[in-house]
Amino acid sequence: MTDFKAVDGPAPGEARLAAFRVGPKFAARIWGKDSLQPWYGETGIAGKVGEAWLTGPECVVETGDRAGTTLGEMAKLYPGQLGNGEYPLLVKMLFPNEKLSVQVHPDDLEAQKIGLARGKTECWYVLEADPGATVACGLKPGVEVEDVRKAVGDGTLEALLEWLPVTVGDMVFVDAGTVHAIGPGVVLLEVQQTCDVTYRLFDYGRPRELHLDDGLAVVKLKTDAGKVKPEKFDGFTRLIETEYFVVDRFELKAGETIEMPMDGIGCVAGLRGGAAVNAVEFGAGQAVVVPEGSVTVSTKAGATIVRCWEPGK
Numbered sequence: 038m039t040d041f042k043a044v045d046g047p048a049p050g051e052a053r054l055a056a057f058r059v060g061p062k063f064a065a066r067i068w069g070k071d072s073l074q075p076w077y078g079e080t081g082i083a084g085k086v087g088e089a090w091l092t093g094p095e096c097v098v099e100t101g102d103r104a105g106t107t108l109g110e111m112a113k114l115y116p117g118q119l120g121n122g123e124y125p126l127l128v129k130m131l132f133p134n135e136k137l138s139v140q141v142h143p144d145d146l147e148a149q150k151i152g153l154a155r156g157k158t159e160c161w162y163v164l165e166a167d168p169g170a171t172v173a174c175g176l177k178p179g180v181e182v183e184d185v186r187k188a189v190g191d192g193t194l195e196a197l198l199e200w201l202p203v204t205v206g207d208m209v210f211v212d213a214g215t216v217h218a219i220g221p222g223v224v225l226l227e228v229q230q231t232c233d234v235t236y237r238l239f240d241y242g243r244p245r246e247l248h249l250d251d252g253l254a255v256v257k258l259k260t261d262a263g264k265v266k267p268e269k270f271d272g273f274t275r276l277i278e279t280e281y282f283v284v285d286r287f288e289l290k291a292g293e294t295i296e297m298p299m300d301g302i303g304c305v306a307g308l309r310g311g312a313a314v315n316a317v318e319f320g321a322g323q324a325v326v327v328p329e330g331s332v333t334v335s336t337k338a339g340a341t342i343v344r345c346w347e348p349g350k
Contacts, residue, residue, distance in 0.1 A: 047117050054118050054328040056315045059096040059108050061130075061322060064088040067243060068135040068221075076130065076224070076322045091128040091324040092304050094231070100317050108326065118328035120302050123154060123231055125347045126282055128306055128324060131161075131225040137218055139173070139194055139239040143255045144213035148232060156213040158281050159229030160265070162343070163207040164308065167222030173198040174262040175215050182253050185216065185238065189249060194239045201264065208265045208276045208284070214257030226306070228282050228345050276343070285344045287334070294335040299327050303346025310340035 047053055063073075063080040066087025073086055080086050090096060094109030103111060112119040142157035149155075161172065173195070176185070180197045188194040198216065203209065203223060211217050216238065219225065236252030237245065267286075268275040272295065276284045289295070289312060297305070297314075305314050306324040314325040314332050327346075334342065 047115070051115055051117050054115055055101060056317050056325050056327045056329065056332055057101045057103065058099045058317050058319050058323060058325045059092060060099050061089040061091055061324075062093045062096045064090065067245070068133050068137055070132045070134045073132055076132075085134065087132055089130040089132075089322060091130065091306055091322070092124060092326065093127055093129075094124065111326075115328065118302070119326070120347075124326070125155070125231050125302055126304070126345055127227075127229050127231045127233075128304060128345055129227040129229070130164075130322060131219065131223075131227055133219055133221050133223060135221050136241060138237045138241070138243075138245070139198070139216060139218045140235050140237050141216050141252045141256050142213050142232070142236065143234055147213075147255050148234060151234075153232060153234065155230045155232050157230050157232040157234060158213045158279070159211050159227055160277050160279075160282070160284065161209045161211065161219070162226040162228070162276060162284065163203045163205055163209070163223060164226055165224035166204050166207075170203050170222040171200045171220045172203055172209060172223070173200050173216070173218040173220075174209060174211060175199045175217070175260055176256075176258060180258065182256055182258070185256065186249065186253060189239050189247075192239075206267075208267065209263065210265050210277060210279070211262050212260050214255055215260040215262040216256055217262065226308070226343065228284050230281050273344070280348060283344075283346055283348060287342050287344065289334070289336045289340045289342065291339040292337065293339075294333060296331060297334050297344060298331045299329065299344070299346050301346045301349045303327055303344060305332070305334065306343050306345060308341040308343060310336060310338055312336040312340040312342055
């Protein structure tokens with residue numbers, strides 16, 4: 038278990054920020070759903086919606102003195118508390134009604150070569166799963182990069198992937214360089230480095246751009262991707278711990294109040310019921326950004342929440 042310590046604080050001249058709720062930013066996706074209920078009602082998007090960004094740069098602050106400001110603007114205003122000018126973690130919910138493309142992301146070094154701050158390592162926590170639901174994580178043993186190129190051309194790439202069955206409660210790690218895909222019939226909470234570079238290798242004939250050369254250049258034949266075993270601690274379950282992010286699940290009973298430390302910049306997101314972080318209320322599918330080192334979390338009727346944070350570097 039990580040030894041908790043407050044590592045972030047105001048830069049010279051910065052005011053100490055209080056926790057604040059941000060509203061989800063919905064994204065239209067060709068593979069998405071017409072309705073996101075029961076998680077969300079109106080999304081403001083006509084047609085299929087595939088993603089709800091809970092801590093994206095365009096998410097709008099809903100509480101406090103800075104209500105109406107975007108999270109991206111907040112990160113620039115308060116770099117000492119929200120991540121050196123860019124909030125470091127992108128927390129999403131994914132709602133695939135069809136297969137996502139087969140894709141890959143660059144790591145930190147590869148991303149920095151093209152002028153980005155960081156690469157894209159991510160994880161998926163399974164919130165809903167139909168019987169037989171699967172995700173793909175990595176290439177089968179013995180598959181080479183040129184095999185991938187050939188399989189893209191003849192439409193057989195799926196056969197070269199390692200497909201994993203998933204059920205509710207599974208946590209799947211997907212490090213940068215892993216060729217991966219998500220099948221339909223799941224709802225996922227995705228926690229990732231804040232980077233939106235995706236190299237699409239194969240898209241089942243959909244009329245979207247592929248990025249084959251760029252993608253193959255960052256493919257890693259062997260990665261650490263796969264299911265992660267949860268670890269029980271006093272008061273919470275650690276779902277995953279990496280150098281990029283830590284995700285913990287808390288099951289709060291009706292009327293319970295706890296002190297929750299944050300060993301780095303992060304957020305608290307709701308999965309079930311309603312709760313409050315330092316009196317800032319939030320529900321399922323909402324997030325409260327936490328600049329402080331420790332917060333008080335309470336619930337009236339019970340809740341399931343996750344704490345997502347970037348370990349102190």
